[in-house]
Amino acid sequence: MVRPALWLLFAGATLAAADERLDITGAVDARWVHSDSAPSFLDGGRGILRFDAGHDGLRLGRAFASLKYRLTDTVSLHAVADAYGDRQGNAVDFSEFWLDIKPFPTSALRWRARIGAFYLPVSFENRGPGWTSVYSVTPSALNTWIGDELRTVGAEVEARWLGASSGYAGDLSFVAAAYGWNDPAGAVLAFRGFALTDRPSTLRGGLGTPRVELYHEIDGRPGYYAGLGWRHGERLELRTLYYDNRADAAAEAGNHYAWLTRFVSAGARFEPSPHWTFIAQHLDGYTVVDDEDAASPFRMNFRTQFMLGSFERGRERFSLRYDRYRTHHLTGFYFGPPSNQDGHAWTLGWTHRFSDQWELAAEHIEGTSRFPPRASFGLQARQAESQSQLAVRYRFDASL
Amino acid sequence: MGRRGLAILLSGFIAAAGAADAADMSIVVLDRHNRPVPEVAVTLSAADGHVLAPMRPAAEAVMAQNHRAFIPALLVVGTRTAVSFPNNDMVSHQVYSFSKAKRFQLPLYKGRPKSPVLFDNEGLVVLGCNIHDEMVGYIFVTDAPRFGKTDAEGRVEFRSLPAGEYSLSAWGPFIADSPESLKRVLHLEAQGEATEQVKLSRPLRSRPSPSPGREKWDY
Numbered sequence: 001m002v003r004p005a006l007w008l009l010f011a012g013a014t015l016a017a018a019d020e021r022l023d024i025t026g027a028v029d030a031r032w033v034h035s036d037s038a039p040s041f042l043d044g045g046r047g048i049l050r051f052d053a054g055h056d057g058l059r060l061g062r063a064f065a066s067l068k069y070r071l072t073d074t075v076s077l078h079a080v081a082d083a084y085g086d087r088q089g090n091a092v093d094f095s096e097f098w099l100d101i102k103p104f105p106t107s108a109l110r111w112r113a114r115i116g117a118f119y120l121p122v123s124f125e126n127r128g129p130g131w132t133s134v135y136s137v138t139p140s141a142l143n144t145w146i147g148d149e150l151r152t153v154g155a156e157v158e159a160r161w162l163g164a165s166s167g168y169a170g171d172l173s174f175v176a177a178a179y180g181w182n183d184p185a186g187a188v189l190a191f192r193g194f195a196l197t198d199r200p201s202t203l204r205g206g207l208g209t210p211r212v213e214l215y216h217e218i219d220g221r222p223g224y225y226a227g228l229g230w231r232h233g234e235r236l237e238l239r240t241l242y243y244d245n246r247a248d249a250a251a252e253a254g255n256h257y258a259w260l261t262r263f264v265s266a267g268a269r270f271e272p273s274p275h276w277t278f279i280a281q282h283l284d285g286y287t288v289v290d291d292e293d294a295a296s297p298f299r300m301n302f303r304t305q306f307m308l309g310s311f312e313r314g315r316e317r318f319s320l321r322y323d324r325y326r327t328h329h330l331t332g333f334y335f336g337p338p339s340n341q342d343g344h345a346w347t348l349g350w351t352h353r354f355s356d357q358w359e360l361a362a363e364h365i366e367g368t369s370r371f372p373p374r375a376s377f378g379l380q381a382r383q384a385e386s387q388s389q390l391a392v393r394y395r396f397d398a399s400l
Numbered sequence: 401m402g403r404r405g406l407a408i409l410l411s412g413f414i415a416a417a418g419a420a421d422a423a424d425m426s427i428v429v430l431d432r433h434n435r436p437v438p439e440v441a442v443t444l445s446a447a448d449g450h451v452l453a454p455m456r457p458a459a460e461a462v463m464a465q466n467h468r469a470f471i472p473a474l475l476v477v478g479t480r481t482a483v484s485f486p487n488n489d490m491v492s493h494q495v496y497s498f499s500k501a502k503r504f505q506l507p508l509y510k511g512r513p514k515s516p517v518l519f520d521n522e523g524l525v526v527l528g529c530n531i532h533d534e535m536v537g538y539i540f541v542t543d544a545p546r547f548g549k550t551d552a553e554g555r556v557e558f559r560s561l562p563a564g565e566y567s568l569s570a571w572g573p574f575i576a577d578s579p580e581s582l583k584r585v586l587h588l589e590a591q592g593e594a595t596e597q598v599k600l601s602r603p604l605r606s607r608p609s610p611s612p613g614r615e616k617w618d619y
Contacts, residue, residue, distance in 0.1 A: 020492075020510065023491075023492070025616060070508060073494065073505075073507045073508055074530070102530055102531075104494075104496045104505045104530055105496065105498055105528070105530070106498050106503075107498060108498075110530075110533075127617040127618050128616065128617060129616050134617060160533065162528060162533065164526050164528060164536040165498065165499070165526050169536060169605060169606070169608070171533055231533075231534070233605070233606045233608065234534060234606070234608045234609070235606060274609050274611065353613060356490075397490055397616075399510070
């Protein structure tokens with residue numbers, strides 16, 4: 001019984017190989033971790049790092065496979081499957097799943113549409129396959145949050161003016177999206193504040209302990225974002241985005257609450273030479289959730305910035321980043337001590353590329369933050385936390 | 401000596417006279433700081449009505465893709481040249497042009513596409529990749545009887561040109577000077593060796609560089 005099935009599978013694979021419709025890129029990241037952090041949010045605490053003092057030693061950073069299946073020349077299906085080995089959600093889950101429609105340009109204006117679930121075009125760090133940061137193991141506090149709670153579950157359209165046709169080595173782009181299932185966005189930020197982890201949420205996995213359920217539609221109102229981008233040669237790229245999930249802050253369904261979240265993000269990447277990269281990003285917004293029993297709705301402002309410098313030469317890359325993050329709890333103090341977070345962090349990273357497949361990445365994070373809700377865990381509001389990681393990564397590429 | 405022998409002698413004399421009449425011309429393109437400018441298309445046409453036999457077209461020219469960049473950045477070909485587009489990267493590319501001189505689209509591919517593309521109209525063809533927006537390449541298609549591309553020393557050489565008036569033009573993807581300002585009319589003496597400098601007055605635009613190890617970025 002098994003043999004005919006294997007033959008069928010083999011025949012299918014050979015047929016597909018004729019025009020290579022499927023591209024798979026993936027990686028397995030195993031790492032040694034040393035941390036003196038307070039219990040992580042992933043483990044029921046309010047620490048800002050992924051691994052805490054109770055999770056030292058050998059860990060699975062992430063195993064993922066990013067699939068791209070070509071339906072036609074200009075339409076492809078993308079999916080990213082992840083495993084973190086940390087018992088949050090399913091053992092394997094999807095973090096992205098979308099249809100990409102990119103017709104050939106017939107004039108200087110190029111259109112592209114994405115339909116499905118995918119990351120917002122905010123991060124300048126997460127350029128690698130599967131939305132990994134290419135500059136350090138852990139992305140900034142800003143982009144950690146983008147990966148934690150936000151995913152476009154809907155449709156996005158991009159119009160890009162291609163300057164090359166007019167002798168300008170750069171592009172101007174406008175992007176807009178309408179989406180649903182982002183109503184809980186803001187909850188993790190209110191409970192935990194900003195954090196620095198390289199564990200973005202999966203679509204059905206939720207985040208933290210107890211688990212915050214993400215990607216639910218609660219009020220039936222779609223949200224939107226719109227952004228502008230400018231690329232000048234290979235040296236400079238600027239992007240800005242306005243996000244509004246248009247949630248009805250008073251809506252709830254079962255145990256799920258809708259959080260009205262709005263923010264502005266702006267960022268720049270400057271590459272003065274092929275060796276140097278500088279990135280700065282800024283994000284500023286607020287989140288509101290209303291409860292009919294409360295005297296006033298919970299409202300919290302948030303703001304974060306980071307600056308990153310990275311030097312690459314041959315097989316080596318060195319990066320240094322400074323993160324600053326703050327949340328300010330204005331009204332509705334019914335969750336306990338105010339969610340006023342004030343912190344900063346330094347991240348130092350080194351990556352050595354042995355080959356196209358093998359890579360070694362080391363990183364050290366030092367962060368200090370004040371967050372009064374830690375009192376509920378018997379901890380001082382102010383905590384200094386650090387985490388060192390040494391990751392061995394194996395990357396694979398296949399086409400079928 | 402028979403009539404046939406005389407004919408051979410005469411034709412030999414004419415050939416020798418032709419060779420003695422021919423001259424070589426070097427064109428050097430320099431930037432504002434007198435540094436050589438490579439990757440500049442230079443064309444030469446007869447300006448005074450004499451006929452310049454066109455160069456024999458290349459059988460096939462190549463525009464490759466390496467580390468998510470078109471190599472060479474600029475390809476200069478005569479009209480009716482076929483160009484192949486081999487992809488040397490691990491990722492697929494999807495090359496297109498919507499330039500007037502040649503509109504085409506290659507389906508998503510790795511390795512070498514099945515057939516080359518024929519460039520049958522004069523003009524500039526700007527190449528793009530539908531997967532990687534930062535990839536830009538140029539194919540300069542010309543009807544001019546003589547053409548070339550400057551090398552690392554900023555130099556193009558044209559050999560065995562008959563004496564006469566020539567019009568010269570230069571175009572480079574990273575040159576900010578207007579093409580009109582780079583036009584020259586040159587007089588070439590018989591048996592001479594002429595060198596003409598084309599000096600730019602405006603700074604060059606920055607040029608992209610291939611980035612090894614970044615093929616899978618922004619995937």
